[in-house]
Amino acid sequence: MSTAITIALAGNPNAGKTTLFNTLTGARQHVGNYPGVTVEKKEGAYIFPTGEQATIIDLPGTYSLTAYSVEEVVARDYLVQEKPDVVINITDASNLERNLYLSTQFLELGVPMIIALNMIDVAQDRGISLDAEKLSALIKVPVIPIIARSGKGTAELMAAALELAQKKEPWNPLHISYGEDVDLALQTIGQRITDAEFMTDKYTPRWLALKYLEGDSQIREKGRQANPVVDTELQEIVTKVGDHLHKTMETYPEAIIADHRYGYIKSVLRQEVISHKFDIDRLHASDRIDKVLTNRFLGPIIMLAVLLGLYKFTFTYSELPVAWLETFFGWASDTLSVLLPDGHLKSMLISGVIDGMGGVLGFVPLIMFMFFGIAILEDSGYLARVAFMMDRVFRIFGLHGSSVMAYIVSGGIAGGCAVPGVMAARTLRSPRERLATLLTVSFMNCGAKLPVLALLTATFFSNNQAQLMFLLTLLAWAVALTAAKFLRLTVLRGESTPFVMELPPYRFPTFRGLLIHTWERTWQYIKKAGTTILAISILIWAMMTFPGLPESQEQNFTRQRQEIMTVASPQAIAALEKTDTPLSAEALQLKENLTAVDTAQAGSALRHSLAGRIGTSMETISWLPGFDWRTNIALVGGFAAKEVIVSTLGTAYSLGEADDEDNTSLSETLSKDPHWNPVMALALIVFVMFYAPCFVTVVCISKESGSWKWGLFSICFNTVFAFSLATLVYQGGRALGFTG
Amino acid sequence: MPTILLREMQKDQTGTITAVKVGGELGRRIRDMGIVPGTRITIMGRAPLYDPVAIRIMGGTLTLRNNEADHIQVEIA
Numbered sequence: 001m002s003t004a005i006t007i008a009l010a011g012n013p014n015a016g017k018t019t020l021f022n023t024l025t026g027a028r029q030h031v032g033n034y035p036g037v038t039v040e041k042k043e044g045a046y047i048f049p050t051g052e053q054a055t056i057i058d059l060p061g062t063y064s065l066t067a068y069s070v071e072e073v074v075a076r077d078y079l080v081q082e083k084p085d086v087v088i089n090i091t092d093a094s095n096l097e098r099n100l101y102l103s104t105q106f107l108e109l110g111v112p113m114i115i116a117l118n119m120i121d122v123a124q125d126r127g128i129s130l131d132a133e134k135l136s137a138l139i140k141v142p143v144i145p146i147i148a149r150s151g152k153g154t155a156e157l158m159a160a161a162l163e164l165a166q167k168k169e170p171w172n173p174l175h176i177s178y179g180e181d182v183d184l185a186l187q188t189i190g191q192r193i194t195d196a197e198f199m200t201d202k203y204t205p206r207w208l209a210l211k212y213l214e215g216d217s218q219i220r221e222k223g224r225q226a227n228p229v230v231d232t233e234l235q236e237i238v239t240k241v242g243d244h245l246h247k248t249m250e251t252y253p254e255a256i257i258a259d260h261r262y263g264y265i266k267s268v269l270r271q272e273v274i275s276h277k278f279d280i281d282r283l284h285a286s287d288r289i290d291k292v293l294t295n296r297f298l299g300p301i302i303m304l305a306v307l308l309g310l311y312k313f314t315f316t317y318s319e320l321p322v323a324w325l326e327t328f329f330g331w332a333s334d335t336l337s338v339l340l341p342d343g344h345l346k347s348m349l350i351s352g353v354i355d356g357m358g359g360v361l362g363f364v365p366l367i368m369f370m371f372f373g374i375a376i377l378e379d380s381g382y383l384a385r386v387a388f389m390m391d392r393v394f395r396i397f398g399l400h401g402s403s404v405m406a407y408i409v410s411g412g413i414a415g416g417c418a419v420p421g422v423m424a425a426r427t428l429r430s431p432r433e434r435l436a437t438l439l440t441v442s443f444m445n446c447g448a449k450l451p452v453l454a455l456l457t458a459t460f461f462s463n464n465q466a467q468l469m470f471l472l473t474l475l476a477w478a479v480a481l482t483a484a485k486f487l488r489l490t491v492l493r494g495e496s497t498p499f500v501m502e503l504p505p506y507r508f509p510t511f512r513g514l515l516i517h518t519w520e521r522t523w524q525y526i527k528k529a530g531t532t533i534l535a536i537s538i539l540i541w542a543m544m545t546f547p548g549l550p551e552s553q554e555q556n557f558t559r560q561r562q563e564i565m566t567v568a569s570p571q572a573i574a575a576l577e578k579t580d581t582p583l584s585a586e587a588l589q590l591k592e593n594l595t596a597v598d599t600a601q602a603g604s605a606l607r608h609s610l611a612g613r614i615g616t617s618m619e620t621i622s623w624l625p626g627f628d629w630r631t632n633i634a635l636v637g638g639f640a641a642k643e644v645i646v647s648t649l650g651t652a653y654s655l656g657e658a659d660d661e662d663n664t665s666l667s668e669t670l671s672k673d674p675h676w677n678p679v680m681a682l683a684l685i686v687f688v689m690f691y692a693p694c695f696v697t698v699v700c701i702s703k704e705s706g707s708w709k710w711g712l713f714s715i716c717f718n719t720v721f722a723f724s725l726a727t728l729v730y731q732g733g734r735a736l737g738f739t740g
Numbered sequence: 741m742p743t744i745l746l747r748e749m750q751k752d753q754t755g756t757i758t759a760v761k762v763g764g765e766l767g768r769r770i771r772d773m774g775i776v777p778g779t780r781i782t783i784m785g786r787a788p789l790y791d792p793v794a795i796r797i798m799g800g801t802l803t804l805r806n807n808e809a810d811h812i813q814v815e816i817a
Contacts (some may be wrong), residue, residue, distance in 0.1 A: 064772040068765070074760070128799075219759035252763035260780075287784065287801075388803050392789035395805075400758045401792070498766045498808055499792055500773050503801040635741040637814040 004053040005165040006082070007046070010075060011090035012099050014333055014381075014504035016118040020090055020148035021058040022516055024158070031520065034055065038425075048162055048250045049155075054411060060284045063098075065105040066211070066254075067218035067597070077277050080202060081109055085165035087420060089118045090156065093123035093130055093145065094505075096274060100150075100265045101258075103139075103190055110173030113141045120153075121144040122505075126284060127277030149510055157289030178260045184239040185213060196230045199223060210555040212238050213253040217639045286381075286505035294385055304387060307532040308470070310373040310413055321365035329358030344545065352541030352736035355646040356534060361526070368522045370447065371417035374408070375517035379509035384501065399487025401499050402711055408482065412445030414453075414473050417441040418697040420521070422704055425463045436484045438701050439714050442693035443480040445473055450643035452688050455646055459667045460681040468642060478688060483721070502701070531740075532540070540637050540648055557601040625687060625726035626680040626734075641694045679733035683726040742816055745810035746793070748780070754782045755814035759774045762811035770808070781814060 011017045025044025031228050042058035059078060060071035067073050091099035096117070106113050115131060119122075142160045145411065146153030177183055189209035189547060193200065199208060199222065211219040212234050222416075223231040238253065245251050279499040292298055332353045340346040377383050391401025403425070404412070410421025421441040433527065453472060457465045488494075548554075565573065568590045575587040583591065596653055606612045607629070614636060615629030621634050634648040650666045670676050692715040693701070702711030742777055743758055743765055757779050774797050775781075784794040792803045 064768070066768060066772070068769060068772070090801075095798065097798040102770065102775065126799075195752055204796075215764070248762065250759075254763065254768055255760065256769070258775050259778075262774070262776045266778075286798075290785065290794075290801075293789065294785060296786075299788050331801065388794065389787050390788060391803075391805065392791050401803075485781060498769050498773075499803065500769045500808065501803050502773070503794060503803055589760075624790060635756045712773070 003565065004045075004055045005086070005162070006055045006057065006084040008057045008078065008082075008084040008087045009090060010059045010087055010102070011061060012063055012078075012092065012102060014500075014502060015061070015090050015092040015099060016091050016545055017058060017061055018120065019510065019513060020088075020116065020146070020341055021056065022513060023148055023151050023154055025056055028603065029516075036475050046158065048158060050162075051480050052162060054158075054162070054165075063102060064111065065102065067216050073218050077227045078108060080211055081108075085168075086161045086190070087113045087114065088116055088149070088161060088677065089113055090118050091122045093117040094126050094128060094496060096123075096128075096130065097262075097265055097269060097469040100268075101261060104174075104261045104264060107139065107141070107174035108176065108210065110171035110204070112164050112167075112169060112171070114157065114164060115139075115141055115143045116153075116157050117145040118148050118149075123134055123487055126282075127359050127696050128243045129275050129277070130142075131273050134271065136267065136362075138268045138271060138273065142355075143634070161260070166520050173207060175206065176264050176276070178257050181241060181245060182213060182256050182260075185253070188212065189213070189237055192233060192237070196227065198230045199226050199233075209234075210257065213241065214257055215254055238479045251567070255647045263487055268319060280354040283503065289506050290385070290503070293382070294389060299385075304431060304535075306377070306382070307413055310370070310377070313373050314415060318365040318369045325361060325365070326358070331355055333358075340461065347545065348538065348541055351544075352538045353534065355572045356538070356541075356644075357651045358647075364522065371521045372514060372518045374413060374416070375514045379507070379513055379517065381506045384650065387501065388503060394481075395496060397485040398433065398492075399481075399484055400433045400437075400497060401551060402501065403433065406437045406441050407477070411449070412473075414469065414476075415447045415450055415492070416444065417446050417448065417521075418444065419691055419700055422700040423705065424431050426552065432488065433497055435705055435710065436487045437485060437719070439487060439706055442482040442697050442701075442714065442718065443483060443690055444476050444533075445689060446642065446702060448687055451643060451646045451686055452577060452638075455670075456681045456685050459671050460676070460678045472689065475686075479690060479725075504575060540611065540633075540644070544633070546605055547607060549601070549608050553604065557597060560597050561594060564590065564597070574717040624731065625723065626682045626730040627687075628675055631684060635691070638688065639692055639695060642688070645688060679730060679738045683730035685730050686724035687722045690718055690725060692716075692719045692722075734740035743813050744746070744816060746795075746812040747781045747806045747812050747817075749814060750804060751783050753787055753816065754780065755816040757781055757812060758815050759813040760811060761813070765806060770804070770811070773802050774800070775802070775804075 009017050009021055021042065021044060024046050028045040030043045031040055044056045044058070046054040046056050048054065057078070057730050062068075062075050067076070076082075081673045088713060089103050089108060091103065099438065103113070103115055111515045112518055112566060115135070120130070125163040130145070132143040142164065144157045144160055145155055146157055148154070151574060178186065186206060186209045189212055190205040192198070193205040193208050198205075203211075203219075208219065208223075212223075215238070220235070223234070245256065293302055333350055336346065336354065337348055340349065355638065356397045377386075387401040387404045392537070394401055394403050406421045406425040409416045410418045413633060418441050422438055422443070425437040449514050453469065454465075457468050457472075461468050506523075549557075549696060568588060570588040572584065572590045573585055575593060607616060612629060615632035618632040618636075619627075619629050622628075627635070630649065634645045635647040638645040646666070649670075692698070698711040701714050702708045705711075745754075749755065757775060757777050759777055760767065760775060762770065779797055782796040784796050786793050787803075790806075792805045793809055794801055803812050
C-alpha cells in the first residue's frame, strides 16, 4: 500500500470547515501546534473505501492569504512549505462570491485544489441555485456540492481528492489581469526577481511580485532577510507604482488587486453559474432572529440572561457528578488508609496523590458542563453577536470587540482557562490591543480558580453563594478592563485597529460538534491536571514532609505520649485498643489527650518542613491581607497551577491533623478554624483571582508576545495589584468591624 | 443618485459602493471581506450603542465601526 496522501482543509471561518473535518475524521483526531506559534494544528486520519489512507489537516480559517494575522501566515506557510497533495477549499454556498476570494488566491498560488460547495441545502432554501459543473469548467478545478453536517457528498468529494492527488500534477498558478499599471509593475518586479533568483526556491516570481505590491509584511520581512539589496529595489518600484496610482486614481495597488480578483469572480459567476430566485437582500431567518437578539434594548438584556443561564446550567447540573467523584475519592482514601501500613508511602499516596487528584478531577464535571454551554454559544453564532454588541464598550478600554472572545474563554463566563484565552487573543491584529488582552485575561475566573472560589464561598457565604459567584465574575471583568485601560494609557499607548468581522448566520449546533468541542477542552484540562498537577502535588507533599523533625523533638513527643499513658488506668488503655465497644469517659479523655499530642507533632513537623519555612517567612508581609503560613504555601503552589491551591490547603490541613481517617471535608475544617473568617476568606478570594497567573499561562503570554519580559511583567504586575487589593479588603473589613 | 458615506446611511437603506478610500491593513481587511466598489450594500442594523454597524454584503453579514465606515462611499439606490 502506498503512503498516506495529505489533504489540507482550507476556507473562510464559518464555512463549515470544522464540521467537515469532524465528519471525515470522526474520533481519529490529533491536536497539536504549528512549530513556533500556538495556532492549533488539527490532524486526522481518513481511510478511503478502496483502502488508501489520507492524513487530513484542518488549516486555520482565513478570508485571505495575505498576511493579516497569524492564522493567514500559518495557512500560507503550510501550503507553500509542506505542499499537501490536495487542498480542499470549503466554501459556504450561500455566500459564494465572498468565499471565492480566498479560492482565487489558492488558484493564484497554484495548489492542486478541489472546491467543496458546502451548505448547498441552505443555499437552496435561500433560492440560490448553483451550477457546480459550469463553475468547475470555468475555473478548471473540481467543484463538489456537499452538506458537511449530514455527510452528503463527502464520499464524492474524497473520491475526487484521491483522483487529483494520484495525478500528481505540478502546481499551476492562475494569472489574473490586474489592469495596465499593476500588470506592468508585476512584470517589472517579476523580471527583477527572476534575474536575482530572489527567493525563487520557494515562491514563483509572479506570486512574490504580487505579495510585494499587496504590501505583505511577512513576505517583505523574509525578503529583507534573504537579500536586503533586492528587497529595497523592489520596494522602490512598489512605492513608485503606489504614488502613481494615488495621484492618478486616488487608489492603492492592493485595492486594484482586490478589485480585479472580485472582478474575476464576478465574471465567472455571471456566466450562469449562480442564479437567485429571490431578492439577494431578502431577510433570512437569521436576520429576523438578529432583529430581536441584537435589538437595542432587548439585546443586552437577553445577553445578560444567556450568560446567567449558562451559570445556572453549569452549577446546577454538575452537582450530582461532582458528588459522585467526591464519594469515590473519599472511598479510595479510606481504602488505602486501611490497606497500607503507616509511613511515608501511605502519607504520599493519600495526602499527595489522592487528595491532589481528587481536588482537581472532582471539578471535571463542572468544567465539562461549562464548556458544553460555551460550545453551544460559539457554534450557534451567538458569541459573534456578543462581540458586536460589546465592541463599543471594549473600545473605551482600549480593546477590541474580539477581545471578548479571549475574555470569555479565559473565564469571563466563569470556568474558562487563561491558556486558550491567551491563544484566542491571536485573532487581534494590533500588537497593542493584543498585548493588553493577553496581559489582562488572566484576571478572569478560570476553571482552576473556581474550585478555590467555590470552596471559600460555600464555606463562608453559603447563603448567598450563587449571587457572590456572579458578583465575583463582574469584579473580574471590572478589574481586567480597568487594568487594560491602564496598560493602554501607559506601557501600551497607541491607535486602535479595525473591527471588520463576520456575523455568521445562526445555526443549530450539531450534537457531535458540541461533544467533540467539549471533550477536547475538558481533555486538555484533565491532561494538565493528570500530569502537571499530580507531579506538583507530590512535590508539594515532599516539601511539606521533608526535612522531618529533628531526633530530639521526635523524642519529646514520644515522651509526652508515654507520660499520658503512664498516668492512665489499664482499663482505659485496653478500651482504646478495642474499637468496637463504646468508650468510657476516662478512655475518651485519654484519646483526646493523645490526639492533641499528634496534632501538635504534625503541626511542628509541617512548620519545620521546607514549605512551612517558606510559608512562615512570608508571614512577615502576608499578615497584611491576613494570610497565615498554610495559605501562603497553598498560594505558592497555586503559581504552578491554580487547581493546586485547594489540594495544597487540603494537604496542609490533613497533614496538620495527623488523622487520615478523619473524614471532615476541608470546608468543615476551615469553618472550624479560628483563624478563618469571612473577611479573611474574601481577601483570599480577591488575591487568588488577581495574583500571578499560573506558569503555563505565563509561558503562553511570553510565547504569544514574543518576549519573556511580558511573562515576567504579568507575574509582578498582577501579584502587586492582588496583594494591594487583598490588603485593602482585609484591613478595610477589620476596620469596619466585620471580623469575628 | 446622491453619494454619501456609509456612516450616514440609515437602517435598511441600500446602495452601491463607489469607493473605498483607505489603504494599508484596514483597507486590505475591508476588501478581503468583500467591501469593494460595485458591490451592493444594505444596512442591517446597529449595535445597542449605535456602533459598530452591521451590513449585508454579497449575501453575508459583516460588522464594522463607524470610523471605519467613514472610508466607504456609497451611492444610494
